[in-house]
Amino acid sequence: xxxxxxxxxxxxxxxxxxxxxxxxxxxxxxxxxxxxxxxxxxxxxxxxxxxxxxxxxxxxxxxxxxxxxxxxxxxxxxxxxxxxxxxxxxxxxxxxxxxxxxxxxxxxxxxxxxxxxxxxxxxxxxxxxxxxxxxxxxxxxxxxxxxxxxxxxxxxxxxxxxxxxxxxxxxxxxxxxxxxxxxxxxxxxxxxxxxxxxxxxxxxxxxxxxxxxxxxxxxxxxxxxxxxxxxxxxxxxxxxxxxxxxxxxxxxxxxxxxxxxxxxxxxxxxxxxxxxxxxxxxxxxxxxxxxxxxxxxxxxxxxxxxxxxxxxxxxxxxxxxxxxxxxxxxxxxxxxxxxxxxxxxxxxxxxxxxxxxxxxxxxxxxxxxxxxxxxxxxxxxxxxxxxxxxxxxxxxxxxxxxxxxxxxxxxxxxxxxxxxxxxxxxxxxxxxxxxxxxxxxx
Numbered sequence: 001x002x003x004x005x006x007x008x009x010x011x012x013x014x015x016x017x018x019x020x021x022x023x024x025x026x027x028x029x030x031x032x033x034x035x036x037x038x039x040x041x042x043x044x045x046x047x048x049x050x051x052x053x054x055x056x057x058x059x060x061x062x063x064x065x066x067x068x069x070x071x072x073x074x075x076x077x078x079x080x081x082x083x084x085x086x087x088x089x090x091x092x093x094x095x096x097x098x099x100x101x102x103x104x105x106x107x108x109x110x111x112x113x114x115x116x117x118x119x120x121x122x123x124x125x126x127x128x129x130x131x132x133x134x135x136x137x138x139x140x141x142x143x144x145x146x147x148x149x150x151x152x153x154x155x156x157x158x159x160x161x162x163x164x165x166x167x168x169x170x171x172x173x174x175x176x177x178x179x180x181x182x183x184x185x186x187x188x189x190x191x192x193x194x195x196x197x198x199x200x201x202x203x204x205x206x207x208x209x210x211x212x213x214x215x216x217x218x219x220x221x222x223x224x225x226x227x228x229x230x231x232x233x234x235x236x237x238x239x240x241x242x243x244x245x246x247x248x249x250x251x252x253x254x255x256x257x258x259x260x261x262x263x264x265x266x267x268x269x270x271x272x273x274x275x276x277x278x279x280x281x282x283x284x285x286x287x288x289x290x291x292x293x294x295x296x297x298x299x300x301x302x303x304x305x306x307x308x309x310x311x312x313x314x315x316x317x318x319x320x321x322x323x324x325x326x327x328x329x330x331x332x333x334x335x336x337x338x339x340x341x342x343x344x345x346x347x348x349x350x351x352x353x354x355x356x357x358x359x360x361x362x363x364x365x366x367x368x369x370x371x372x373x374x375x376x377x378x379x380x381x382x383x384x385x386x387x388x389x390x391x392x393x394x395x396x397x398x399x400x401x402x403x404x405x406x407x408x409x410x411x412x413x414x415x416x417x418x419x420x421x422x423x424x425x426x427x428x429x430x431x432x433x434x435x436x437x438x439x440x441x442x
Contacts (some may be wrong), residue, residue: 033396117296
């Protein structure tokens with residue numbers, strides 16, 4: 001009999017997850033699924049980490065909840081200190097939330113309040129990139145460039161201006177160096193700022209490695225340094241969204257470390273709780289915090305569950321595990337193993353056009369024709385077929401469609417737990433090959 005859960009889809013039924021064991025999820029029938037995508041790049045520690053579970057139990061025995069309008073908590077303070085110790089230069093404050101969309105909403109709102117505090121109320125325009133994804137609440141959805149997710153809600157979204165992504169496989173011209181390409185697309189930000197009026201632009205938001213919408217697309221060398229220079233020249237805040245690509249996923253604690261830049265605001269989530277608790281965070285520069293502290297004295301924002309002690313305890317245990325067990329370095333090392341395995345299996349595949357990513361954040365892009373890079377007809381629903389076929393053989397991956405322009409294109413995002421072993425990478429690639437073959441044959 002059908003239940004009363006309002007699921008993501010009103011069609012079909014899902015298996016019921018009943019247990020987790022390392023990199024595997026086990027359903028009610030006893031079937032085991034290798035979690036090759038960490039859900040949505042969430043489960044960086046797998047599904048049975050004893051240390052995180054113990055930390056949650058211990059906090060529950062003390063206090064689970066205390067509203068941040070009245071109290072702080074030890075776990076929140078300790079987690080903030082730990083995050084700032086690892087944060088990019090200039091980042092000094094942590095605003096704990098319940099997930100990535102909340103973190104992005106907070107960053108956009110804090111950016112606006114900051115310019116009010118410093119006497120620049122005319123700054124109101126937000127610039128983002130096409131083929132980006134920043135969350136599903138209205139502000140975050142407006143910032144994102146995911147056409148499919150935006151379509152139904154377009155009349156409700158705040159005005160946001162979108163420029164080209166840094167997507168070398170699709171955008172780099174023949175004979176153009178990676179560096180020249182990066183500077184060319186970064187300079188679109190300069191042109192858009194000039195079009196809108198430099199004094200009227202609030203912030204630019206981007207993912208250092210684009211996740212859900214385009215599939216593990218890293219920026220080329222020099223791109224973000226040029227973006228940082230442009231923002232600095234015009235007094236525009238740089239917001240980096242690391243909700244999916246941060247927390248060690250790409251092989252460094254913050255993904256932007258590999259691009260050699262520091263943002264004014266940065267958002268994290270997913271890997272921060274590793275699936276053990278719903279938690280995210282917006283991190284702000286000391287400059288922004290001091291403007292609030294010396295001005296109105298309060299950020300006009302908040303949620304009932306932000307700074308939740310139980311979630312913060314889970315987050316602190318996750319960060320401790322990542323750092324103390326060398327798992328971030330392991331993500332970089334095992335990412336190289338995964339990339340090599342994907343290349344060995346798919347680099348000559350007639351319908352795999354690109355294999356990309358950083359660390360344990362990788363993707364393959366499917367194409368109808370490798371030479372022209374032409375995508376499959378969207379009506380074939382290649383991504384959906386791959387997901388279904390993978391589940392049949394006991395593999396969880398994160399396929400998506402609309403990769404090229406929001407309508408055409410398919411990719412498969414691969415983001416397994418950092419604890420994955422080489423043999424499990426072999427299992428992942430074998431099962432992915434089976435799923436892709438089955439989907440393409442349909």
